[in-house]
Amino acid sequence: MKSSQQSVSRRGVLSALGKLVAGAAALATARKVRAVTKQAVTTPAPAGYDPTKHQWRMALDVNKCIGCGSCADACKNENHVPRDPGYFRTWVERYIIKKAPHGSGEPCGETLVDSPNGSIGGFPPTLVPKSEILKAFHVPKLCNQCSNSPCDMACPVGATFRTPDGAVLVDPTYCIGCGFCVQACPYGCRFINPLSHTAEKCTFCYHRITRGLKPACAEVCPTGTRIFGDLKNAKPDDPLLQFYAKNRLQVLKPHLGTLPRVFYAGLDEEAR
C-alpha cells in the first residue's frame, strides 16, 4: 500500500538534493571564473586603496564658471554616458535674471534657466537684450553625493549605497532599473541608462580618484571652477582647504536636509 501511494520517494528526494548542491557549486564556480576574467580584461587599478582612509569633497566657484561645457563633455567621454541630450552626470545651467518692472516693489524680475544639451559645446547667445538683464551666471550641477541621500533610501533592492570615502554609488549588479531613485533625487542627478537599464549618476569619477587622478570634470575645467580634494589627506595649502577658508559656502536645497558633499561659493537664491 505504502509504495503504491507514495509519490515522493526517498531516492527522488536524495537525487533532487544532490542536484541542488551540484547546481549551487557550479554557480559559485561560474561566479568565480567571471570575476577572474573581469579582472583580467579591465584596466588594473592600483591595489590597496582603502576607502576608510579618504574623504572626498567637491567645491564649485559659481563666480568663475564661464559655461564652456568642457566639464559636461569630458564627463560623457570619461564615463561613456549616452550622447543623447537628456543623459547627464554633470551639466551647467545658465541663469538669466531679468530686471523687475519699474515700481513693482520687487528686486528681480523673471528668472530664465536653460541648459541646451547640458551646456556641451557652449551656450547659444541669449535672446534677452542686455538692457533687460539684472544679472546672469552659470551654475554647474552634478550629484551632490549627499551624506543623507534620499536616493538610497528610496532604492527597494539596496543597490545604491554610501561609501566610507564620501561617495554615493550604484551597484549595477543589484539595480533593477525601477527608477524610484530617479524620482527621489531632489537635484535631478540620476537617469536610467538606456543600454544597461540601470540607474546611473555621477560617481565623483570613482575609478579616477582611486588612482590618484582628479575627476574628469575637475581635470578639464579651464577656469578652476571645480575644486576637488581629499579632506582626510589634505595639507594646509590644499586647494580645497584654501577654498573652504576663503569663501562663504552654501549647498543646494539645504532645507531638505540631504547634507550634500558638493559645496558652492557665490550661489544665488534663485539657483536650486
Added chain:
Amino acid sequence: MPPQITRLLLVTVAIVVAYFTARHFLVPASFGQYGWYRADALKDYQLLPINYAGQAACADCHEEVIKKRAKAKHRSIACETCHGPLYAHANDPTVKPAKVGNGNFCVRCHEAAPARPEKFPQVVLADHNPGQKCTECHAPHLPTEAP
C-alpha cells in the same frame, strides 16, 4: 522521544541548514564589509578604464609646451581641456590625438556673453575681426603672441 518531535526537530534542522547553505552561496562574500551592500562594487568601479590621462601624464613628455606657456594666462588649463581625452595617446604615443577645432575653437570660452564673469576676457565676434580665424593672430598656447 515521541516520533513526531523527532520529525519536527529534523525538519527544523533541515530548514536551518538549507537557509545557511543558500545564504552562503547567494550572499556575496564582501557583503557587509562597509555597510549593507556589496563592498566589491567599489572594486568594480575602481577597475573601470580611464580616458583622460591627467596633466601629470602630459607633462611627462611635453615639458617644452608646459614651459612655453608658463607665462601665458592659459598656463593653468589642462592639456586635455582643448585636446580631448588622451589616455590612449599617453599609453602609446603612436596613437595621434585628434586635431583641435578649425581655428575658431577659442569662441567656446571667449565669446562675449552676459552670464560670463565680467573680468573674464571676452570678445564680441561681430566686432573683433569678423571672418578671420582666431589662430591667425593668436597662438593657442600663448594667446598674447602671434603664431
